[in-house]
Amino acid sequence: MSAHAQAPETVGGARRVGRLEPAALAGVMSRDVVIFKRYWKATTFSSVVQPTIYLLAFGLGFGTLLKQIDHVKTIEYIATGTVATAVLFSSAFPGMFNTFIRWQFQRTYDAMLAAPVDVEELITAEVLWISLRAGVYGLAPLLVGIAFGLEPDPGMLLVPFIGFLTGFGFAAFGVVIAAVAKTIDNFNYVTSAVLTPMFLVAGTFFPISTLPAGLRTIAQINPLYHCVQLVRDASLGALGTADLGHAAVLLGFAVVMWRIAIWQLGKRLID
Amino acid sequence: MDWKTDAAGTATAAISLRGVVKRYGPIVAVNGLDLEVPPGICFGLLGPNGAGKSTTMRMLTAQALADEGTIRVLGYELPRESKQSRLEMGVVPQLDNLDVELTCRQILTVFARLYRVPRAERTLAVERALQLANLLPRADTIVRELSGGMRRRLLVGRGLIHKPRLVLLDEPTVGLDPQVRQELWSLIDGLRASGVTVLMSTHYIEEAERLADVVAVMSQGKIVAQGTPPELVLAHAGEQVLEVYGPPAQLAEASEIVARNGWQSRRSGPALAIMRAETLDGEAPQGVRRPANLEDAFVALTGEEIE
Numbered sequence: 001m002s003a004h005a006q007a008p009e010t011v012g013g014a015r016r017v018g019r020l021e022p023a024a025l026a027g028v029m030s031r032d033v034v035i036f037k038r039y040w041k042a043t044t045f046s047s048v049v050q051p052t053i054y055l056l057a058f059g060l061g062f063g064t065l066l067k068q069i070d071h072v073k074t075i076e077y078i079a080t081g082t083v084a085t086a087v088l089f090s091s092a093f094p095g096m097f098n099t100f101i102r103w104q105f106q107r108t109y110d111a112m113l114a115a116p117v118d119v120e121e122l123i124t125a126e127v128l129w130i131s132l133r134a135g136v137y138g139l140a141p142l143l144v145g146i147a148f149g150l151e152p153d154p155g156m157l158l159v160p161f162i163g164f165l166t167g168f169g170f171a172a173f174g175v176v177i178a179a180v181a182k183t184i185d186n187f188n189y190v191t192s193a194v195l196t197p198m199f200l201v202a203g204t205f206f207p208i209s210t211l212p213a214g215l216r217t218i219a220q221i222n223p224l225y226h227c228v229q230l231v232r233d234a235s236l237g238a239l240g241t242a243d244l245g246h247a248a249v250l251l252g253f254a255v256v257m258w259r260i261a262i263w264q265l266g267k268r269l270i271d
Numbered sequence: 272m273d274w275k276t277d278a279a280g281t282a283t284a285a286i287s288l289r290g291v292v293k294r295y296g297p298i299v300a301v302n303g304l305d306l307e308v309p310p311g312i313c314f315g316l317l318g319p320n321g322a323g324k325s326t327t328m329r330m331l332t333a334q335a336l337a338d339e340g341t342i343r344v345l346g347y348e349l350p351r352e353s354k355q356s357r358l359e360m361g362v363v364p365q366l367d368n369l370d371v372e373l374t375c376r377q378i379l380t381v382f383a384r385l386y387r388v389p390r391a392e393r394t395l396a397v398e399r400a401l402q403l404a405n406l407l408p409r410a411d412t413i414v415r416e417l418s419g420g421m422r423r424r425l426l427v428g429r430g431l432i433h434k435p436r437l438v439l440l441d442e443p444t445v446g447l448d449p450q451v452r453q454e455l456w457s458l459i460d461g462l463r464a465s466g467v468t469v470l471m472s473t474h475y476i477e478e479a480e481r482l483a484d485v486v487a488v489m490s491q492g493k494i495v496a497q498g499t500p501p502e503l504v505l506a507h508a509g510e511q512v513l514e515v516y517g518p519p520a521q522l523a524e525a526s527e528i529v530a531r532n533g534w535q536s537r538r539s540g541p542a543l544a545i546m547r548a549e550t551l552d553g554e555a556p557q558g559v560r561r562p563a564n565l566e567d568a569f570v571a572l573t574g575e576e577i578e
Binding site: 269 | 364
């Protein structure tokens with residue numbers, strides 16, 4: 001039952017706890033599941049209605065002007081772009097708000113850290129839960145798109161995994177913001193100055209090739225751009241070697257943000 | 272109840288702190304604290320607000336890290352093995368940090384998981400905690416709708432879900448009405464009776480006197496005296512206290528006599544209380560003699576009046 005076979009017996013003969021224990025992650029996530037069961041209708045409603053609105057607005061708006069964007073049918077371009085925005089919003093916002101509220105207002109994290117759970121497990125579990133959800137909800141725009149005439153493709157089955165990987169990075173990014181923000185009002189700066197440009201300058205609704213060179217470089221650093229490319233290539237049956245690069249960027253972003261989140265929030269949870 | 276017992280427990284201290292210092296910027300919250308809690312007793316950490324009790328409690332769960340000194344809990348070295356020690360102890364915080372959106376049963380189930388209660392025993396552990404907290408009829412009520420007393424009981428049940436052999440109680444009855452306080456006291460007494468080691472911080476003299484086998488008086492970040500309540504009273508306030516009542520002029524006169532003789536005294540509400548009345552000679556003013564109590568000892572030790 002012990003994570004380290006050679007670990008010495010504990011004083012009381014209790015089991016030995018290891019690092020990043022699945023049981024601890026499951027414990028923290030079980031709370032998220034309880035909360036989710038209560039609010040899933042609202043969450044699901046917004047994650048279906050939002051892409052529907054995007055598709056209708058852009059589809060009816062752009063669609064009449066343009067048959068294609070960047071050599072891709074408008075519906076295909078917009079639906080896959082919307083996947084990325086859905087993933088971004090369903091991961092960065094919970095990362096910011098849930099973390100701040102549970103840490104500062106509800107003191108849930110204080111309660112959990114008095115139990116045999118450490119900061120690394122707590123944050124990993126929270127980020128993991130958000131990114132699982134983001135992966136699943138990232139499918140909603142594709143389903144809505146299919147209802148509007150998007151052609152199903154087996155590659156779309158990869159989208160939840162791409163959404164999960166992207167969501168992990170952005171959820172952890174949200175945790176970092178929650179850790180460094182002095183008040184919840186400061187989130188407004190991040191939302192308007194970081195997240196909004198990020199979701200527009202990522203090839204979501206228009207190709208970055210139309211941008212001036214400087215902005216184009218910035219867009220290429222944007223993890224969401226790599227998410228969009230990957231989702232688009234997977235959904236339209238166009239996966240290639242370049243996509244390995246996109247996946248590597250997303251993986252790197254996720255790992256770096258995860259560690260920064262643990263470091264930054266840990267510093268503030270433990271005095 | 273079959274609380275976990277510890278074969279080596281009789282020899283090892285449940286909690287041991289040596290020279291612990293904790294600073295917050297320029298403020299020294301804990302200043303060279305030495306503390307030894309033997310297993311199987313209820314140990315009271317008595318001190319006024321700001322004495323460093325809560326900081327000490329946070330250090331015992333490694334939610335605050337000491338700047339100097341060593342801390343061992345249940346034989347584990349902190350902070351390195353703190354997760355292991357937390358697995359084997361329960362914590363009841365002073366601040367209500369219950370999940371207001373969850374029901375009692377849901378909170379207890381989450382914590383049963385966090386405390387690694389095996390799946391097969393989880394339902395039973397939750398039922399037992401509900402019963403302990405006297406919340407069975409409220410099991411499926413959302414915490415937001417519970418009264419203050421119920422919430423405190425739920426906090427206690429949450430900290431005991433895994434039958435810990437050590438329990439930390441940080442100001443367990445602060446802000447509760449007398450009836451709820453009595454309930455909690457009998458619960459804590461029951462824990463001690465079943466062999467669980469209890470470390471309780473409190474600023475209520477009566478609570479320490481009624482529950483604690485050993486009391487450590489904490490002031491300005493360190494322990495200033497330690498012993499059983501009767502020992503502390505005898506050592507720091509004597510057997511008897513002489514209380515002098517009267518108009519201000521008369522009290523001023525009495526104070527002068529006290530000062531001239533170098534007697535120990537304190538203001539006790541409208542009266543002047545003179546310690547060690549059994550040793551006073553004929554010069555003592557007129558007054559009422561009563562047995563010395565822990566409050567007298569506490570004030571003598573800390574120079575601070577508390578409830």
